[in-house]
Amino acid sequence: MTKPSPKEVKAMTDVAGVPATPEIAERIANSIGPAFEGFAPVAGTLPFDLEPASFLLVQTAKVSI
Amino acid sequence: MSTEPALMSLVAVAKAIASKEVSSREVTRACLHRIAEWQPRLNAFMAIEAEAALAAADAADAALAKGNARGPLHGVPLAHKDMYYDAGKVVTCGSLIRRDFVATTTSTALQRLKDAGTIRLGSLQMVEFAYGPTGHNAHYGAVRNPWNVDHITGGSSSGSGSAVAARLTFAALGSDTGGSIRMPAHFCGVTGLKTTVGRVSRAGAMPLSQSLDTVGPLAQSAEDCALLLGLMAGADPEDPTASALPVPDYMAATKGSMKGLRIGVPTAFYVDDLDGEVARVLDETMATLKKEGAEIVKVELPDQRQLTSACQLVLATEAAAFHKRWMIERPQDYGAQVLMRLQNGLAIPAVSYLEAMRWRGPALAAYLAAVAGTDAVLVPVGPVPAPTIAESDVGNSPNAEAVIQRLTRFTRPVNYLGLPSLAIPCGFTRSGLPVGMQLIGRSFDEAMLLRIGAAFQRATDYHQRVPKAA
Numbered sequence: 129m130t131k132p133s134p135k136e137v138k139a140m141t142d143v144a145g146v147p148a149t150p151e152i153a154e155r156i157a158n159s160i161g162p163a164f165e166g167f168a169p170v171a172g173t174l175p176f177d178l179e180p181a182s183f184l185l186v187q188t189a190k191v192s193i
Numbered sequence: 194m195s196t197e198p199a200l201m202s203l204v205a206v207a208k209a210i211a212s213k214e215v216s217s218r219e220v221t222r223a224c225l226h227r228i229a230e231w232q233p234r235l236n237a238f239m240a241i242e243a244e245a246a247l248a249a250a251d252a253a254d255a256a257l258a259k260g261n262a263r264g265p266l267h268g269v270p271l272a273h274k275d276m277y278y279d280a281g282k283v284v285t286c287g288s289l290i291r292r293d294f295v296a297t298t299t300s301t302a303l304q305r306l307k308d309a310g311t312i313r314l315g316s317l318q319m320v321e322f323a324y325g326p327t328g329h330n331a332h333y334g335a336v337r338n339p340w341n342v343d344h345i346t347g348g349s350s351s352g353s354g355s356a357v358a359a360r361l362t363f364a365a366l367g368s369d370t371g372g373s374i375r376m377p378a379h380f381c382g383v384t385g386l387k388t389t390v391g392r393v394s395r396a397g398a399m400p401l402s403q404s405l406d407t408v409g410p411l412a413q414s415a416e417d418c419a420l421l422l423g424l425m426a427g428a429d430p431e432d433p434t435a436s437a438l439p440v441p442d443y444m445a446a447t448k449g450s451m452k453g454l455r456i457g458v459p460t461a462f463y464v465d466d467l468d469g470e471v472a473r474v475l476d477e478t479m480a481t482l483k484k485e486g487a488e489i490v491k492v493e494l495p496d497q498r499q500l501t502s503a504c505q506l507v508l509a510t511e512a513a514a515f516h517k518r519w520m521i522e523r524p525q526d527y528g529a530q531v532l533m534r535l536q537n538g539l540a541i542p543a544v545s546y547l548e549a550m551r552w553r554g555p556a557l558a559a560y561l562a563a564v565a566g567t568d569a570v571l572v573p574v575g576p577v578p579a580p581t582i583a584e585s586d587v588g589n590s591p592n593a594e595a596v597i598q599r600l601t602r603f604t605r606p607v608n609y610l611g612l613p614s615l616a617i618p619c620g621f622t623r624s625g626l627p628v629g630m631q632l633i634g635r636s637f638d639e640a641m642l643l644r645i646g647a648a649f650q651r652a653t654d655y656h657q658r659v660p661k662a663a
């Protein structure tokens with residue numbers, strides 16, 4: 129996963145219905161960039177059958193994934 | 194007048210009222226006296242309801258005289274973060290947008306405390322919509338740290354931390370989505386419990402992130418937190434995400450010792466980039482835990498930076514979704530920093546958000562495997578003691594997010610994993626600012642954290658120290 133560029137951020141905010149100016153889009157890209165970089169080792173590696181609700185099962189110690 | 198009753202712990206004052214050693218009116222007057230003295234300097238309260246509180250105290254005293262105690266907190270005056278709906282009361286959520294919002298329902302957590310007999314002192318300040326870790330608020334001003342009013346309280350439960358530290362309320366509800374209970378507990382020198390996701394109902398509590406939001410108390414001690422959690426926890430028909438798991442006897446848990454317990458200390462991440470005084474307090478805390486019979490063992494945790502990043506992706510997306518309508522209709526009514534952070538969530542693709550959500554199960558399983566054989570993990574709450582208000586007032590500057598992320602880097606992994614964490618005062622800097630540590634437990638094992646916290650507080654007095662009025 130790569131962090132979105134300011135141009136991509138601008139497009140996403142337009143689609144979301146809350147358009148950002150180019151300046152705000154650049155600021156957003158810089159702000160959230162580190163989160164994308166930090167999550168990059170996980171992104172795109174999760175197994176097909178992994179259900180989001182597995183969290184609840186692990187929380188109550190019913191499964192070990 | 195004497196304000197001595199206001200200095201008592203929650204457990205002690207509840208017992209004193211029940212045994213008629215002191216009246217609810219005397220206690221309420223003592224709190225109101227301290228509020229009048231401190232509020233101009235701290236800005237901890239959003240609303241002070243002195244007359245109503247005294248009338249409720251009189252009613253509580255009259256009921257007690259007739260043998261009609263409502264519950265274990267009969268006649269105890271409290272104030273809470275201004276995001277808990279209380280039918281008929283204005284609940285601002287620290288915002289301009291909800292400045293005049295009158296709740297039509299009462300939050301389950303608050304109702305359960307009312308059912309136990311508490312009375313309302315007013316409401317406490319908070320960061321706008323609970324979205325920020327410093328305690329700044331563009332609309333209502335910064336809340337100040339009673340240990341040094343030039344320093345921040347931490348947020349977002351800023352008023353809760355400040356008011357409990359200054360003994361203006363015996364305890365206060367906070368909320369913790371990214372560190373918002375533990376950060377003020379650390380900076381203000383009080384005890385704060387971030388509960389397991391699902392342990393306490395969120396019905397009637399202002400939402401920020403449906404996957405991460407938790408309700409919990411800030412109070413003087415672990416024992417006080419145990420009393421409050423026991424009253425609030427449990428299933429709730431109004432909140433299907435509230436767990437139906439049995440609620441343990443948390444007060445009984447606080448009587449246990451640390452003998453034979455194993456406390457893990459991470460070898461990386463939580464020891465990086467630590468302020469020297471925080472590192473010193475961490476070392477002293479470990480020495481105390483050992484002296485009390487605990488065994489300190491090193492643990493190697495999975496990469497915590499990935500958890501922090503995943504937390505940010507989830508929080509930003511969910512917060513943006515909650516606020517989208519107002520971001521379109523009333524952007525001018527947000528503070529600049531809060532609007533800036535809400536805008537961040539607009540630029541996270543749905544697939545990235547869902548990947549972060551799907552990874553929660555495996556990430557929690559990996560964490561639990563890494564800490565197997567320990568009863569809790571000890572880490573700092575933050576890398577530094579409370580910064581000054583001036584140096585942390587970054588507004589919506591280009592480096593604002595970096596400043597925020599640095600402050601909360603040790604708290605966010607716990608939120609992503611949905612784990613409980615108890616922040617306890619463990620020492621002071623040479624300049625007199627408090628330093629807290631967090632004990633991280635297993636899902637729904639708040640009892641173990643309260644046991645360790647209470648045992649630590651029987652061996653130390655940091656939680657009993659009270660800031661002096663200037």
